[in-house]
Amino acid sequence: MIIEGLSIPRYDAEPLREPFLPYGHQVTTRAVMKERDEFFLFITAPTGAGKTESWFVPALTGEDTGVFFALYPTNALALDQYRTISSLRDTLAPSRQVEFLDAERLTTLRDEYPVRVSKGEVITHILQKMSTQGGGIIVTNPDIFVLALKNVFIDPYVESAVRTCVSSVIFDEFHLYDLKQTDFLLFLFDDLISSKHCSIRKFIFLSATPSKGLIEKIRDVIGGDIIIADEFCDEKEVDQRLILPPVEMSFIPAKKFSSGEIFISRFFEFEPFLSGVRTAIIFDSAIEVAVVSEFLRANTSYRVCEQSGFRKDSMDEPFDILVGNKAVEVGIDFKGDYSIQHLIFSAFSVSEFLQRFGRLRNPDPEILYRAICFAPESVCSYFSQYESISRSQLKDGLERTMRDSRVYTSFRWRWGFLEAWEYICHRAYGYLASDIIQCREKKGFLSKTGGMTTKTREEYLVESANRMYQHYFSDISLDPRSISPFLIPLDKAKDSVLDIMAELSPFRGGGFSVVIYYEPSGKIQRYDLFFLLRWTEIEFLRCEAFVKKVPEDLRSSIKNYETGTIGFAYVTGMRTKPRSVKLEGRVIEQICLPEKRRIPCKERGLFPVVKDDDKRPIPGLSLIERELMVKGVFCRYLDLSAYQSRKYYELGDYTSLISYKGGSLAIGQDAFIADCAVAESLSYERDLPLIL
Known part of the structure; x- marks a missing residue:
């Protein structure tokens, strides 16, 4: 089947960059920004x-544009875009500062100072310098932006610096943000623009598929001035330019997480597809990526670049085949030296398909582009009737035969509002839920040095409570008086409520991470505990022993990864068959409660039990067992097994579910999603949670 190429018009208007005529969205964006x-x-x-050029060229070349915070969903994509922007900056505006920030980069910059400073002071200094020079661009992830506004970086001025120095915030791939993230960001924007002392007034969203619900909420709740910049404008059209190539597409029936196994077992069919061209392979799980990469290294002479959340090979070396998972679909812009001609990928939702298939871009008319997609049987059957199809027909067909993961909207009013209330209290009183938890655990005194004056605080709390109601409860017309018991200062809240707020606080979720040294790649990183227990050859170590075992040149970087982790481990390789992992320990109270009274909470006294066929114990696992029993596991109990819960409640393939006492536990922020799934299935989703 041939999927037709896509061309869009170019217009008779001043080019963003010579000698390229601009597209309609570039013309509109430049005018709006100016x-x-x-x-x-x-x-x-x-x-x-x-789309990216449409905002960053005016940001670089305009006068006194202010500071732009450009937010990308992954650090890999942020770094890739930083390199692109910096390269053009050198040509367009050499004096304009462009900076890439993630946790590691902030640590490096902090350590370069001649005196001891915090990461917050580093951010403050960068913002103030850019502001005095007329503008600049900070390329980062949304966590850095949100944490700066929550003043987590231990600098009393960083929040103020963000509010007064930044003029514009850019969100790339905004359609990838989940309901929790989207709701909190929109609430945050509303809070920012309601302040007379905040300079952030311009918000730019980049997405090929904008959310209708998002646009409606900005219009109806925030009252924002919405402008849509699409491929058309009012200027005179000059020509049409091909931006997406025609692609020869084949579909192969498969189940989720089975594509890598099919690829290896039928490699003789795929081998000719790989010959003589640069190819990307995008599968679902890190283990599929690892197994396929190792197979290709062992059985072919191709230069393989492995890219997943677990292992990231250097992109500085040329490659023949890139193998990756979700980290690739929004982490690498396949152009120039990275451009690909063939693509093999799996897709089990519409958004997955469009995101991954979109990696075939920057067309060369001399090249035949080809793709193979592993997809559900229904998709393969539907498209088998076509010899040629347009891009719009392709999308329509996908929407007929696939569906995206279910979104549990009850999360908004059952749990999401507590994240907003914590932020309101932070601004009003100067502390977060985690500050109070730490104070109570150490039996110390809460330092009340931040926040607002009494008069300002009272006005802000009333305004913000009303704002929070509009963002989180207006959909269900709940009586505003019913949420008033929740709206108390955090230092008066129960421990269980504070635990919930602390779990909601990380923008992209927390979970249990371990600092590991991965021997095959020679790198130190953080990774999910339960994945490591299932899929890796691993030894857990005390910190001192871990430091001694890793290469000497990496020891100083360990501190960059420690925050929020529960241990250290040395990983020698991947397993071909997973271990079974479950949680054991005391009988938690949730099991004894009726379904409607169960809520996500922190449960102590639980530890992992790991089994595999060869009955070899994991060295040092007792270190993790003790740590989990003391720290506790934030979870929600489900009566059904992990497999049954996933299917019955439509929880999705990436939900963290662990077997426990005949049922299962949803872990971390997934505990809230599981709770909403149960509430909606039993039709009490409009009830507020019983946490008071």
């Missing part, structure tokens, strides 16, 4: 149409 002081701009052009 002429308006406050807006919500949606740049909605197709993949490969220069």
Whole structure:
């Protein structure tokens, strides 16, 4: 089947960069950025149409534009875009500062100072310097932006610096943000623009598929000035330019997480597809990526670049085949030296398909682009009737035969509002839930040095409570008086409520991470405990022993990964068959409660039990057992097994579910999703949780 290429018009207008005529969304974006002081701009052009250039060229070349915070869903994509922006900066505006920030980069910059400073002071200094020079661009992830506004970086001025120095915030791939993230960000934007002392007034969203619900919420709740910049504008059209190539597409029936196994077992069919071209292979799980990469290294002479959340090979060396998972679909812009001609990928939802298939871009008319997709049988059967199909017909067919993961909207009013209330209290009183938890555990006194004056605080709390109601409860017309018992200062809240807020606080979730040294790649990183227990050859170590065992040149970097982790481990390789992992320990109270009274909470006294066929114990596992029993596991109990719960409640393949006492536990922020799934299945989703 041939999927037709896609062309969009170019217009008779001043180019963003010589000698390239601009697209419609580029013309609109430049005009909006130049002429308006406050807006919500949606740049909605197709993949490969220069959406990023449409904002960063005006940001670099404009006068006194202020500081831009450009947020990307993964550090890999942020770094890739930083390199692109920096390269053009050197040509367009050599004096304009562009900086990439993630946790590791902040640590490096902090350590370069001649005196002891915090990461917050580093951010403050960068912002103030950019502001005095007329503008600049900070390329980072949303966590850095949110943590700075929550003042987690131990600097009393960083929040103020963000509010007063930054003029614009850019969100790339915003459609990838989940309901929790989207709701909190929109609440945050509303809070920012309601302040007279905040300079952030311009918000730019980049997405090929903008959310109708998002646009409606900005219009109806925030009252924002919405502008849509698509591929058309009012200028005279000059020509049409091909941005996505025609692709010869084949479909192969498969089940989730089975594509790698099929690829290896039928490699003789795929081998000719790989010959003589640069190819990307995108599968679902890190273990599929690891097994396929190792197979290709052992059985072919191809240069293999492995890219997943677990292992990231250097992109500085040329490659023949890149093998990755979700980290690739939003982490690498396949252009220039990274451009690919063939693509093999799995897709089991519409958004997955469009995101991964969109990696075939930047067309060369001399090249035949080809793709193979592992997909459900229904998808394969539907498209077998076509010899040629347009891009719009492709999307329509996918929406007929696939569906995206279910979104549990009850999360908004059952749990999401507590994240907003914690933020309100942080601004009003100067502390977060984690500060109070730490104070109570150490039986110390809470330092009340931040926050607002009494008069300002009272006005802000009333305004913010009303704002929170509009963002989180207006959908269900709940009586505002019913939420008033929740709206108390955090130092008066129960421990269980504070635990919930602390679990909700990380923008992209927490979970249980371990600092590991991965011997095959020679790198130190953090990774999920339960994945490591299932899939790796691993030894857990005390910190001192871990430091001694890793290569000497990496020892100083260990401190960059320690925060929020529960241990250290040395990983020698991957397993071909997983271990079974479950949680054991005391009988938690949730088991004894009726379903409606169960809520996510922190349970202590639980530890992992690991089994495999060869009955070899994991060295040092007792270190993790003790740590988990003391720290506790934030979870929600389900009567059904992990497999049954996933299917019955439509929890999705990436939900963290662990077997426990005949049922299962949803772990971390997934505990809230599981709770909402149960509430909606039993039709009490409009009830507020019984946590008071």
